[in-house]
Amino acid sequence: MPTEEIEVLVVGAGQAGIAMSEHLGARGIPHLVLERDRIAEKWRTGRWDSLVANGPAWHDRFPGLEFDQLFADVDPDGFATKDQVAQYLSTYAEKIDAPVRTGVEVHGVVKNPGRPGFTVDTSQGTVQARYVVAATGAFQTPVIPPIVPGTAGVQQIHSSSYKNPDQLPAGAVLVVGAGSSGVQIAEELQRSGRRVFLSVGPHDRPPRSYRGRDFCWWLGVLGKWETATPPAGAEHVTIAVSGARGGHTVDFRELAAGGMRLVGRTRSCADGVVRFGTDLRQNIEDGDANLLGLLAEADAYVERNGLDLPEEPEAKVLGPLPADAQAPLEELDLAAAGVTTIVWATGFTSDYSWLPAGAVDDSGRPKHSRGVSGEPGIYFLGLPWQSRRGSSFIWGVWHDAAYLAESISIQRGYGAHDRAHDTSAHRTTAGAL
Numbered sequence: 001m002p003t004e005e006i007e008v009l010v011v012g013a014g015q016a017g018i019a020m021s022e023h024l025g026a027r028g029i030p031h032l033v034l035e036r037d038r039i040a041e042k043w044r045t046g047r048w049d050s051l052v053a054n055g056p057a058w059h060d061r062f063p064g065l066e067f068d069q070l071f072a073d074v075d076p077d078g079f080a081t082k083d084q085v086a087q088y089l090s091t092y093a094e095k096i097d098a099p100v101r102t103g104v105e106v107h108g109v110v111k112n113p114g115r116p117g118f119t120v121d122t123s124q125g126t127v128q129a130r131y132v133v134a135a136t137g138a139f140q141t142p143v144i145p146p147i148v149p150g151t152a153g154v155q156q157i158h159s160s161s162y163k164n165p166d167q168l169p170a171g172a173v174l175v176v177g178a179g180s181s182g183v184q185i186a187e188e189l190q191r192s193g194r195r196v197f198l199s200v201g202p203h204d205r206p207p208r209s210y211r212g213r214d215f216c217w218w219l220g221v222l223g224k225w226e227t228a229t230p231p232a233g234a235e236h237v238t239i240a241v242s243g244a245r246g247g248h249t250v251d252f253r254e255l256a257a258g259g260m261r262l263v264g265r266t267r268s269c270a271d272g273v274v275r276f277g278t279d280l281r282q283n284i285e286d287g288d289a290n291l292l293g294l295l296a297e298a299d300a301y302v303e304r305n306g307l308d309l310p311e312e313p314e315a316k317v318l319g320p321l322p323a324d325a326q327a328p329l330e331e332l333d334l335a336a337a338g339v340t341t342i343v344w345a346t347g348f349t350s351d352y353s354w355l356p357a358g359a360v361d362d363s364g365r366p367k368h369s370r371g372v373s374g375e376p377g378i379y380f381l382g383l384p385w386q387s388r389r390g391s392s393f394i395w396g397v398w399h400d401a402a403y404l405a406e407s408i409s410i411q412r413g414y415g416a417h418d419r420a421h422d423t424s425a426h427r428t429t430a431g432a433l
Contacts, residue, residue: 002125006032008408009120009129013039013100016135016382018089019062019398021098023405029412033135034122036105039093042139043086049164050188052079052243054180059216060394065092077214079243085394108354111375116415118356118377130377130415131408134355134366137382138392139348148269148342154334159185159345165192171340172196174274174332176266178203178283179238182345183250187242190260197261197332197339200252200280203240205287206294208249211302211309215241218298225390238347240287249291249315252284256322263329274332281325288318350383371404377411379404 010020013035024031038044053060057067058076067074067084070091074080080088093100105123109132112119120127142158150156155169159181165188172195175186186198206215219225240250256262262284264277295316302309332339352360358375361367367374370387380386381404382397390396 003128004032004125005128006030007129007412008032008131008133009034009118009127010133010135011106012135012137012382013093013098013102014042014135014137014382015040015089015394016137016397016401017100017133018093018096018098019401020133020135020381020404021093021100022062022064022096022398023401024408025096025098027405027409029405029408031099032127033098033100034104034106034127035100035102036123038090038102039100040086040089042137043082043089046139046160047082048159048162048185048188050244051082051184053082053085054079054239054241054243055216055393056214056243056247059214059220061088062092062394062398065095079247106354109356109378111356111358111377116377131379131411132355132377133379133381133404134352134359135381136350136352138350138384141349141351142344143346143349144344145266145346147266148274152269152272152334154339155341157341157343159343160348162343165189165194168194168341172338174199174266174334174339174342175345176342177201177238177345177347178240178252179345179347180241180250182238182343183240183255184242184244185343185345186260187244187255190255190258195259195261195338197263197337198255199263199266199276200283201238201265202283203238203287204290205240205250207291207315208241208243208247210295210298210315211312213298213309214247215294218294218301219389222294222297222301225388225396227389228385228387230385230389252287253319253322256324261329262322262324263332272334274334276328276330276332278328278330280328281321284321284325292316292318371400372407379408 008024008029008031010017010031010033013033017033021033056077057074057080061067067080068076071084107121110119117128117130118132120129142160144158162185173189174197175182176199178198178200186196190196242248242250252262262280264280267277268275352364356375359373359378366380368380371380373379381401384392386400391400
């Protein structure tokens with residue numbers, strides 16, 4: 001196959017790749033976006049059927065297009081479905097005329113010896129690129145901890161493979177992980193009539209809304225989306241919030257009152273018996289403290305700015321801890337409890353093995369500063385906390401893409417000056433002969 005040449009190659013056509021394309025195009029930088037599947041494929045097939053965005057439509061979008069311009073049934077304060085998000089991203093790619101080529105998988109990127117740029121091996125031939133942007137995002141390889149052996153006699157799936165309750169065999173379900181995905185899946189299973197056990201780890205528990213404003217707004221005006229690094233010890237703390245059924249604050253007390261069994265972090269399994277940590281109470285109380293702390297900051301902001309927002313004292317009334325937190329269940333015999341499925345809502349890891357070794361550390365994690373790699377010419381986009389807390393959200397990745405496009409533009413300027421200098425030197429030398 002012939003070799004293709006392009007200035008910037010963007011790998012991935014999800015929200016990160018599309019945002020990158022918009023900013024490169026606005027600067028007149030020639031580029032190509034390669035996607036192994038379809039645009040926004042993870043939103044199409046890597047989510048459960050009933051998923052909606054966790055942020056309201058006015059917030060979780062690109063600046064150039066609002067959801068209600070495409071969907072009459074999506075209120076700005078409502079939550080778009082996963083299919084609407086996928087359609088939104090596809091439409092946006094068309095709107096900006098993004099040069100996306102689908103059905104092309106990138107196998108490897110190799111630094112060119114003795115000259116600038118990279119040789120990129122793809123399923124449709126070779127591409128020569130001066131710069132490469134890894135826009136494959138943070139949700140690449142599902143993580144299932146090696147805790148429960150395959151001989152335990154239960155079906156084990158990752159949350160990315162879960163679609164709906166009818167997909168699972170009859171019986172109770174253990175959901176491991178109480179971030180947004182785990183809680184929403186557990187709630188859906190409980191509402192379908194299943195007996196559900198939910199393994200709860202450390203989490204932040206913001207209010208879905210408070211004093212008439214969504215938590216996304218509060219995190220914005222309080223400057224929390226702009227936080228550059230997570231607090232010490234909170235690098236892996238998840239956010240428990242839901243946009244399901246119109247959006248609501250996650251309350252583990254309500255889940256327990258509805259019959260869900262809450263347990264601590266899943267620790268080990270032997271002979272079909274799963275053992276849990278004794279940290280359930282601490283995890284719930286820490287989540288409560290996070291909630292109350294945010295409400296207090298919001299109240300102070302209202303007073304400081306003289307805003308006319310209705311008080312909401314009932315939001316601070318928590319009630320007694322669930323019985324499960326006061327007398328935690330430390331082990332569960334899966335067969336005796338009728339558990340036939342474990343859903344692991346335990347996140348993802350990234351795979352950048354296709355990039356040059358200098359772009360990642362010994363653990364395979366990106367080496368970068370705000371997405372600019374330690375390997376010159378390589379860039380990352382869509383990473384959690386890439387530049388701020390909001391980096392992995394649709395709107396956040398758009399702003400990170402702007403920074404990378406400007407960085408690439410600056411590097412192109414240096415390159416152009418170098419080429420001009422070489423040409424001038426060649427002419428001077430030739431004229432002296």
